[in-house]
Amino acid sequence: MKLSVRGEYALRALQVLAQHAGDAVVPMQTIATEQNIPRRFLEQILHGLKAAGVVESRRGITGGYRLARPASEIPLATIIRHVDGALAPLSCVSHQFYEKCSCPDEARCALRSVMKEVRDTVAAMMERMTLADLVERAESLRARPMEPVDFVI
Amino acid sequence: MKLSVRGEYALRALQVLAQHAGDAVVPMQTIATEQNIPRRFLEQILHGLKAAGVVESRRGITGGYRLARPASEIPLATIIRHVDGALAPLSCVSHQFYEKCSCPDEARCALRSVMKEVRDTVAAMMERMTLADLVERAESLRARPMEPVDFVI
DNA sequence: TAAAACTACACCAAGTCAATAGAGATTTGA
DNA sequence: TCAAATCTCTATTGACTTGGTGTAGTTTTA
Numbered sequence: 001m002k003l004s005v006r007g008e009y010a011l012r013a014l015q016v017l018a019q020h021a022g023d024a025v026v027p028m029q030t031i032a033t034e035q036n037i038p039r040r041f042l043e044q045i046l047h048g049l050k051a052a053g054v055v056e057s058r059r060g061i062t063g064g065y066r067l068a069r070p071a072s073e074i075p076l077a078t079i080i081r082h083v084d085g086a087l088a089p090l091s092c093v094s095h096q097f098y099e100k101c102s103c104p105d106e107a108r109c110a111l112r113s114v115m116k117e118v119r120d121t122v123a124a125m126m127e128r129m130t131l132a133d134l135v136e137r138a139e140s141l142r143a144r145p146m147e148p149v150d151f152v153i
Numbered sequence: 154m155k156l157s158v159r160g161e162y163a164l165r166a167l168q169v170l171a172q173h174a175g176d177a178v179v180p181m182q183t184i185a186t187e188q189n190i191p192r193r194f195l196e197q198i199l200h201g202l203k204a205a206g207v208v209e210s211r212r213g214i215t216g217g218y219r220l221a222r223p224a225s226e227i228p229l230a231t232i233i234r235h236v237d238g239a240l241a242p243l244s245c246v247s248h249q250f251y252e253k254c255s256c257p258d259e260a261r262c263a264l265r266s267v268m269k270e271v272r273d274t275v276a277a278m279m280e281r282m283t284l285a286d287l288v289e290r291a292e293s294l295r296a297r298p299m300e301p302v303d304f305v306i
Numbered sequence: 307t308a309a310a311a312c313t314a315c316a317c318c319a320a321g322t323c324a325a326t327a328g329a330g331a332t333t334t335g336a
Numbered sequence: 337t338c339a340a341a342t343c344t345c346t347a348t349t350g351a352c353t354t355g356g357t358g359t360a361g362t363t364t365t366a
Contacts, residue, residue, distance in 0.1 A: 001154055001233070001275070003242040005355065011264055027311065036255055041356055060364025061310040076267070080154070089156040102189055110291035111164055114229070118278055122154065125271055138263035158324065180342070194325055200344070213333025214341040313362070331344070
């Protein structure tokens, strides 16, 4: 049920791009440093996201990456699907990555029925949440004072 | 975000045991045949579930497996955690399999905050749903007539 | 024209996954 | 007692995935 490191890096990198929404482009090195992601690995990931149409790039010394659309129009679901594939716990309940499973009658498979609910719930959450929400949340977390528990010795 | 085949087999196998709740034990071969699971692979899985205290076994020619507790007291979460590990998309939001992640300040990590909500939602669903519910659902699906869409040529 | 950035593709080590193998230990019925 | 059917335990295997490097470019601008 886990996100891969690749998926996590992708989300973190895109959060950075969303935060620098004003700038023309953000150089890859900036993202790598800010999020502590191996530069060459990040390269691969961003390259993939460009092929997927999520980001745009500019080459040369003033080059870098930026979001291809406003952050508010890029749901986390889109990113995860491009990098890690299905959101569903079983591929037989996935919409975008459906694969027939081994049970004789999908329509009457209890496990499938349960996992479909899980998929629908997770997918709804991930579709609703966009990169803009991620930035907004980062800001409100930054503003918020330390949790009381953190003051305990 | 996927369940492994191992996890799927475990859930299917335990559903069978829950369905045969009256019987003393169910031989492994019966489960393997009923759910089309490779016998030797199932062996490993059930062995693990026994070590985890989920099932009990009996050896010899009249041997087999049965649930160690009533089906209504075995949530799907327990099984998945034993077989596949964390339910959380990031290990830094896992309760049972927590691992520190690379970000500098967990308390203010936006991604972590979002993924924590996903984890809590999924965990709640999986905790609430037990093997007894799975059996019940299987019965209601068996009773239900074909979906209208299935009649379309 | 050199530096800094992106592009493209190949490669690799380590680990995981799904499954199989083999040699037992138990239990019961004949 | 013995044979058959079952669980027990540990190893191993082959394919694939994951996370990450390497090398050799191309593009752009100071």
